[in-house]
Amino acid sequence: MSKLTLSDDVRATHGSKAPMLAMVGGALVLLSGLLSWSADSTVLDDVSVRFYPIGAQIYIMVMGVTAIVLGVLLRKRPAWMSPGRGLRILGWATIAFVLLLALFAIGYETGALANLNEGLPVALVGGVLVLLAGMVTPEVTLDVRRWPKLSSSLEIVVIVVMMAFLLFAVAHALSLESWTFIAFLLMLVGVAGAVLGTGIGGYLGFVGANNRRPLLLAAFLVAFLFPFTQDGSDANMSIATQIIIFAATALGLNIVVGLAGLLDLGYIAFLGTGAYVGAMMSQSAFATIGWKPPFLVVMLIGSLVAATFGLIIGSPTLRVSGDYLAIVTLGFGEIFRLAMFNLDGNNGPKLTNGPNGIPGIPDLNFFGFDFGESHSIAGFELGRFANYYLLLLLLIAFVILVFSRLNDSRLGRGWVAIREDERAAEAMGVNVFGLKLLAFAVGAALAGIAGTIKAHVDTSVSPDQYIFLESAFLLAAVVLGGMGTVVGVLVGASILKLLPEKLREVNDYRLLAFGLLLVIMMRFRPEGLVASKRRQLEFHEDDEELVALTQQEHLLEAQAEAK
Amino acid sequence: MSTLEATNVGHQVGHKVVLEASNVTMRFGGLTAVNDVSMQVHDGEIVGLIGPNGAGKTTFFNCLTGMYIPTEGTVKLSGEVLPPKPLKVVRAGMARTFQNIRLFGNMTALENVMVGRYCRTSSMALTSVLRGPKFKREEAATRERAQELLDYVGLGKSAELLARNMPYGDQRRLEIARALATDPQLLLLDEPTAGMNPKETEECMHLIFKIRDSGLAVVVIEHDMRFIFQLCDRVLCLVRGALLIEGTPGEVQSDPRVIEAYIGGSDDDDDEEGTK
Numbered sequence: 001m002s003k004l005t006l007s008d009d010v011r012a013t014h015g016s017k018a019p020m021l022a023m024v025g026g027a028l029v030l031l032s033g034l035l036s037w038s039a040d041s042t043v044l045d046d047v048s049v050r051f052y053p054i055g056a057q058i059y060i061m062v063m064g065v066t067a068i069v070l071g072v073l074l075r076k077r078p079a080w081m082s083p084g085r086g087l088r089i090l091g092w093a094t095i096a097f098v099l100l101l102a103l104f105a106i107g108y109e110t111g112a113l114a115n116l117n118e119g120l121p122v123a124l125v126g127g128v129l130v131l132l133a134g135m136v137t138p139e140v141t142l143d144v145r146r147w148p149k150l151s152s153s154l155e156i157v158v159i160v161v162m163m164a165f166l167l168f169a170v171a172h173a174l175s176l177e178s179w180t181f182i183a184f185l186l187m188l189v190g191v192a193g194a195v196l197g198t199g200i201g202g203y204l205g206f207v208g209a210n211n212r213r214p215l216l217l218a219a220f221l222v223a224f225l226f227p228f229t230q231d232g233s234d235a236n237m238s239i240a241t242q243i244i245i246f247a248a249t250a251l252g253l254n255i256v257v258g259l260a261g262l263l264d265l266g267y268i269a270f271l272g273t274g275a276y277v278g279a280m281m282s283q284s285a286f287a288t289i290g291w292k293p294p295f296l297v298v299m300l301i302g303s304l305v306a307a308t309f310g311l312i313i314g315s316p317t318l319r320v321s322g323d324y325l326a327i328v329t330l331g332f333g334e335i336f337r338l339a340m341f342n343l344d345g346n347n348g349p350k351l352t353n354g355p356n357g358i359p360g361i362p363d364l365n366f367f368g369f370d371f372g373e374s375h376s377i378a379g380f381e382l383g384r385f386a387n388y389y390l391l392l393l394l395l396i397a398f399v400i401l402v403f404s405r406l407n408d409s410r411l412g413r414g415w416v417a418i419r420e421d422e423r424a425a426e427a428m429g430v431n432v433f434g435l436k437l438l439a440f441a442v443g444a445a446l447a448g449i450a451g452t453i454k455a456h457v458d459t460s461v462s463p464d465q466y467i468f469l470e471s472a473f474l475l476a477a478v479v480l481g482g483m484g485t486v487v488g489v490l491v492g493a494s495i496l497k498l499l500p501e502k503l504r505e506v507n508d509y510r511l512l513a514f515g516l517l518l519v520i521m522m523r524f525r526p527e528g529l530v531a532s533k534r535r536q537l538e539f540h541e542d543d544e545e546l547v548a549l550t551q552q553e554h555l556l557e558a559q560a561e562a563k
Numbered sequence: 564m565s566t567l568e569a570t571n572v573g574h575q576v577g578h579k580v581v582l583e584a585s586n587v588t589m590r591f592g593g594l595t596a597v598n599d600v601s602m603q604v605h606d607g608e609i610v611g612l613i614g615p616n617g618a619g620k621t622t623f624f625n626c627l628t629g630m631y632i633p634t635e636g637t638v639k640l641s642g643e644v645l646p647p648k649p650l651k652v653v654r655a656g657m658a659r660t661f662q663n664i665r666l667f668g669n670m671t672a673l674e675n676v677m678v679g680r681y682c683r684t685s686s687m688a689l690t691s692v693l694r695g696p697k698f699k700r701e702e703a704a705t706r707e708r709a710q711e712l713l714d715y716v717g718l719g720k721s722a723e724l725l726a727r728n729m730p731y732g733d734q735r736r737l738e739i740a741r742a743l744a745t746d747p748q749l750l751l752l753d754e755p756t757a758g759m760n761p762k763e764t765e766e767c768m769h770l771i772f773k774i775r776d777s778g779l780a781v782v783v784i785e786h787d788m789r790f791i792f793q794l795c796d797r798v799l800c801l802v803r804g805a806l807l808i809e810g811t812p813g814e815v816q817s818d819p820r821v822i823e824a825y826i827g828g829s830d831d832d833d834d835e836e837g838t839k
Contacts (some may be wrong), residue, residue, distance in 0.1 A: 405694060410680075417681075421665050424665035424667070425678070426650055428681065428741060428742070428745060429681050429745050430682070
């Protein structure tokens, strides 16, 4: 966004007005929440009543309060914070919030923009003022050495608060529908972006790096507690299982794309391989293999078969690189789908039942624990999908463990070296071809395991689930979230799976919106939502301030780690 | 600090032949880039390779390191014929740096050197995931050795800097540290002082002497004549792919044909461009 800022002269002369602008803008945004937004009382859970804020109106009030707080912070700026940057992000988010709701939620849904009342225009003015405040704030150099020094127990409190907030936000978001959901998401992106953008993000990253274990533990605790917030309802849990399967596969892809730098456009085939193995060896009446080993063995076989396919596809294709590799893998993805389509007994061995697929896959049963039935644990009802969710949580924990341990090892360094400069890596004794194959095999194996579980969650497997679009979505999750990171891919996968579920009204425009999102991302944040420091630098090489800041943060983290 | 000449005086070259290239010829179609060049390098010896642009120096280098398979001739390292694969050449004990620095820019200095340890370590996927005591020991040893090497080349304090953010001279030294991490017997330096200022060049020379004194054989391609004549025990001059003269710096320096090759009959033979 660097090109959208004002010249230094303007900032020098008008910089002193920034806190005032921010506070007035914030107050207007806050006020708009109390006004009427629409003459029609049917949209956004009735936002037509004055002085009775609900839903989206409350969200915009949160944005207003944030702007006011940032304005106050501008007056007395801590050396490690840049409220100006936060205000810019918040300003853009507020404007986007207002325009999207005004045009689509009210204009499009009620059929006429005339239904628009005074609330949103007031918020728009406020948003513009907040943005202006951010723009006239003089650019500052952050001094990360002035980060507040907390005792280690307080740092853990920070992490716990962060995680509790996350759990609350996710549970709340899932309870919302359509436009209110979008409004909440925009508010979250705006406020979180603004708060983190002031420099708190870097600080939280530092605190997180200092307390890796507690952070991981807290994150999994939150994920574990999530089904207990759902009152036995399976609606959201079903989405959650799909998100985890998708995320586990995307993490496998992340090894191939994010670490080794190999663009694979046919990755969904490996998930499919696992799913077909799971289905063919299940107790389903349509299963084509007579041998029914225990599920753990099936998982192992699924991952081995997928890894073998990875090797078979990899050994010829890895001799090409870059665009050619992308095209060849795309071809292999299609070959997989067509092969599954045709192995129906007429054109080849009867393995997959062709286009009909393998339906009627029964639920898993571990030592008498039936995944298909509701279980009551400590007074909380856990339905079918909640059961699978807990199993998948173990899966993704395993996948994250494999990913991060490989990343931080001799092999991970080899992969990154190949991504950086293949010829130099080879000249330094890195077995380039072998490592590329290994990336393919490990990634495929992880996707294969996810596939075997997916077969049971979905109860059926058919070729049309493994089309090219799914591969594209997987890649998009990796790119959108942040290549090479774990958290980024989890965020990316959640967004890509959640949005279509929550936006049933605009499902026809799903791909259009998705394309727009990617274009906007590539323009403003090509390194992904949660970027690894390395990639951030790659895309903003000319940003000297960022380079210096990253350097300082990196040194501090290295020191903390050494302790 | 002693003068540079003084550092090389009284130095004894070892007797073990580390590198022996015999009658190496490299043809690209009808073009003969390297024509029947032979060369011996002993342990503790610094050999310089000079020649005007396009003389085939880098092509010869690439033949040594296994990037090209020579059309004729053999390359032996400590008596063993080298397999023509960069990977195996490194394992056999020959490491190189690049003319245009090729570091892993988005990795830290320490990580760059740790990559150099790749071929001397062995942990694979399963051990990396399980993290047994052997993996931890190897990882710690790798880290320690990498830090040692950084200290050795004078970059000990820059371990956590990203390679791309380092000053130019430091990047050159980091490349040398990365090459040393592969435990080579022979170090090939392709224009190590290109783009350096006089002070950095001098530091680089001291570093090369230090490496030589630890018993390694060093081969240097360089355009800076002052640097090469001060540094090397022996100098080979290539012209149009063939060996023009081989001798001590004094002999090569005073040979009229060398001066002629550089100043007089320079022709536009740019086969070297294709190899970069």
